[in-house]
Amino acid sequence: MKNNNGYYGQWGGAFIPEVLYETFQELKQAYTSVRNDESFWQEYVELMATYSCRPTPLTHAENLSRHFNGARIFIKREDLNHTGAHKANNVMGQGLLVKKMGKKRVIAETGAGQHGVATATMAAKFGFECTIYMGEEDVMRQRPNVFWMEKLGAKVVSVTSGSKTLKDAINEAFRDWVTRMDDTHYVLGTVCGPHPFPEMVAWFQSIIGLEARQQILERFGADPARVYACVGGGSNAMGIFQGFLERENVELVGVEAGGKGLASGQHAARLATNDASPGVAQGYKTMFLQNDDGQMLDTHSVAAGLDYVGVSPILTDLWEKGRVRFAGATDDEVMAALDLTMKKEGIIPALESAHAFVQAFKEAGELNRDQAVIINMSGRGDKDIFTIAHAFNDPSWQQFIIEKGAEYATR
Amino acid sequence: MQLVDDIGIRAEKDKDILLMTHIVLGYPSFAVNREVISQMVENGVDLIEMQIPFSEPMADGPMIVKANQDAIDNNVTVADCLEFAAEITVRHDIPFLFMTYYNIIFKYGEEKFLRRAQELKIKGLIVPDISPEEGKAFFALAEKYQIAVIMIFAPTSTAERMKELASYGNGFIYCVARKGVTGRATSFDEEFNSYLERCRRSTRRPLAVGFGISSKKDVDYLTGKADIAVIGTRTIKLVDAEGAAAVGPFIRGLRE
Numbered sequence: 322m323k324n325n326n327g328y329y330g331q332w333g334g335a336f337i338p339e340v341l342y343e344t345f346q347e348l349k350q351a352y353t354s355v356r357n358d359e360s361f362w363q364e365y366v367e368l369m370a371t372y373s374c375r376p377t378p379l380t381h382a383e384n385l386s387r388h389f390n391g392a393r394i395f396i397k398r399e400d401l402n403h404t405g406a407h408k409a410n411n412v413m414g415q416g417l418l419v420k421k422m423g424k425k426r427v428i429a430e431t432g433a434g435q436h437g438v439a440t441a442t443m444a445a446k447f448g449f450e451c452t453i454y455m456g457e458e459d460v461m462r463q464r465p466n467v468f469w470m471e472k473l474g475a476k477v478v479s480v481t482s483g484s485k486t487l488k489d490a491i492n493e494a495f496r497d498w499v500t501r502m503d504d505t506h507y508v509l510g511t512v513c514g515p516h517p518f519p520e521m522v523a524w525f526q527s528i529i530g531l532e533a534r535q536q537i538l539e540r541f542g543a544d545p546a547r548v549y550a551c552v553g554g555g556s557n558a559m560g561i562f563q564g565f566l567e568r569e570n571v572e573l574v575g576v577e578a579g580g581k582g583l584a585s586g587q588h589a590a591r592l593a594t595n596d597a598s599p600g601v602a603q604g605y606k607t608m609f610l611q612n613d614d615g616q617m618l619d620t621h622s623v624a625a626g627l628d629y630v631g632v633s634p635i636l637t638d639l640w641e642k643g644r645v646r647f648a649g650a651t652d653d654e655v656m657a658a659l660d661l662t663m664k665k666e667g668i669i670p671a672l673e674s675a676h677a678f679v680q681a682f683k684e685a686g687e688l689n690r691d692q693a694v695i696i697n698m699s700g701r702g703d704k705d706i707f708t709i710a711h712a713f714n715d716p717s718w719q720q721f722i723i724e725k726g727a728e729y730a731t732r
Numbered sequence: 733m734q735l736v737d738d739i740g741i742r743a744e745k746d747k748d749i750l751l752m753t754h755i756v757l758g759y760p761s762f763a764v765n766r767e768v769i770s771q772m773v774e775n776g777v778d779l780i781e782m783q784i785p786f787s788e789p790m791a792d793g794p795m796i797v798k799a800n801q802d803a804i805d806n807n808v809t810v811a812d813c814l815e816f817a818a819e820i821t822v823r824h825d826i827p828f829l830f831m832t833y834y835n836i837i838f839k840y841g842e843e844k845f846l847r848r849a850q851e852l853k854i855k856g857l858i859v860p861d862i863s864p865e866e867g868k869a870f871f872a873l874a875e876k877y878q879i880a881v882i883m884i885f886a887p888t889s890t891a892e893r894m895k896e897l898a899s900y901g902n903g904f905i906y907c908v909a910r911k912g913v914t915g916r917a918t919s920f921d922e923e924f925n926s927y928l929e930r931c932r933r934s935t936r937r938p939l940a941v942g943f944g945i946s947s948k949k950d951v952d953y954l955t956g957k958a959d960i961a962v963i964g965t966r967t968i969k970l971v972d973a974e975g976a977a978a979v980g981p982f983i984r985g986l987r988e
């Protein structure tokens with residue numbers, strides 16, 4: 322991604338305490354050297370092909386396409402990446418970098434737990450010590466991922482400050498890093514935070530877009546009309562968008578968490594509403610959901626990975642320049658899209674990813690059969706079994722939980 | 733009078749080391765802040781940094797994080813903090829500084845904030861998340877309003893970096909005593925001494941040392957090495973546990 326000292330237009334930068342200055346100098350140097358080394362990218366692609374499942378397939382969703390009787394719908398299957406989401410792309414890339422830097426410990430924040438699981442996995446494979454920071458609210462709603470992180474050997478710290486969600490986990494990870502920067506690398510999970518993180522994470526995630534562009538040309542013979550991706554911090558969106566940024570005929574659509582409705586005040590839609598304003602927090606400048614004093618607001622989304630006050634400075638710049646359009650999907654719409662996708666295609670998107678499906682479904686009928694759209698399915702929904710079962714009010718699942726609870730209670 | 737001059741005059745009053753204390757505005761309440769500040773000033777504190785709460789205090793430890801959060805939960809606004817400062821700087825004849833994170837200033841408007849701070853007789857500003865790389869224009873603007881931006885040195889700063897930092901800002905240098913966030917103990921060892929020597933060689937500005945300073949023993953250790961000892965989390969804890977009245981005797985005890 323082109324940028325000027327970490328700035329994308331007026332967004333980005335590096336607002337870090339002095340104690341991390343040298344650490345960032347070192348990181349920038351290490352990153353620049355691998356960025357200019359073609360063999361590093363080859364090593365990365367090789368790792369993702371043999372340890373993970375890259376290239377991930379591009380699936381033609383024939384039943385959904387027929388159902389909406391409009392554009393041909395293709396789904397980019399990041400759910401089939403090892404650990405079940407696009408997060409592994411960034412994590413394995415940073416893991417290779419950590420090896421080069423000679424650090425022995427990694428830390429990360431996580432919302433949905435997918436970035437945490439990916440980091441714990443990478444740490445296990447590369448032999449690093451690992452601590453994951455996760456908001457208390459997210460620990461509750463993404464419990465299966467907490468279990469796997471711990472089983473993979475990571476320490477999971479439940480963060481109880483602030484809104485107890487993703488932004489607070491990021492603060493806590495920084496507090497760890499300012500204490501132990503000598504042996505520790507902070508594997509930031511999205512295209513946010515201080516420079517060079519947005520650029521570096523976007524680079525590793527660009528593998529999605531590189532593959533998707535080639536795959537759609539092979540399968541469909543032309544560019545898609547539109548590409549949809551959900552936007553939390555923005556890493557899966559930037560990943561796939563980079564394959565099409567230069568193709569001006571391709572419309573790029575970012576879908577944010579509409580929560581209980583864009584007008585409800587209970588959402589995490591920074592660019593799809595007028596509720597956000599420019600600010601500087603978590604080490605970078607972007608549009609934040611904040612009050613007039615600059616205090617961050619509580620956000621809401623059924624999807625922990627989208628429940629965040631800020632958004633990538635790269636996306637904010639692309640939004641400002643009119644290159645990326647933003648929309649919001651509500652919690653209820655997400656459940657409906659999830660249900661339909663499972664029934665029609667036998668595919669279970671993560672709650673985050675289902676946001677992108679919602680918007681694609683709303684618009685598919687506007688297009689015709691000679692046009693294609695790609696939905697970036699950033700991850701699989703297995704992690705969300707508790708939330709989805711709860712939303713569907715599933716009686717047999719509830720009975721199972723009651724019985725399991727009783728079994729443990731008597732021990 | 734600018735902050736450097738204040739410090740110069742205070743240092744001449746045969747004090748071996750100056751004391752700066754820290755309070756979080758609106759925590760637990762402005763009424764308690766008022767009483768704590770009186771206790772501090774009456775017992776010889778030389779400078780006070782007043783933290784305007786922010787929802788994302790990244791450089792702070794659990795105690796100050798909680799204080800920030802509680803203040804915001806109690807609807808303490810930036811306007812309330814400025815109003816309180818107006819009252820305090822008139823009542824007490826010592827230099828007061830604001831400490832806050834950059835977003836508070838950015839949202840208020842840099843120039844508007846500095847102008848207001850000058851009107852309020854605030855002498856300096858400590859902003860942990862803005863560096864020369866991001867803050868050059870802001871630092872220059874602060875000079876215009878005679879607000880001393882306090883530059884921060886860290887144990888990880890090289891001598892070269894320190895010299896660069898010291899070419900910005902004014903007043904004194906805040907030397908962070910150790911890695912990490914506020915609130916944890918600091919061990920004063922050989923490594924610390926050589927760090928402090930590096931600080932001294934890099935600037936002619938007075939040196940304040942903060943993070944983990946909590947006792948007379950710590951202050952004694954710093955005497956002769958630093959110009960200002962900064963007491964942060966310790967008094968916040970003390971007020972929580974024993975109330976504002978405990979602050980006076982504690983402060984007096986630090987230099988007795």
Ligand SMILES: Cc1ncc(COP(=O)(O)O)c(C=O)c1O
Nearest residue numbers: 435553554555556557626699700
């Ligand atoms: C499956 C999945 N999709 C999307 C996201 C949102 O992150 P980003 O916007 O960086 O892709 C997450 C974050 O946790 C996630 O787990």
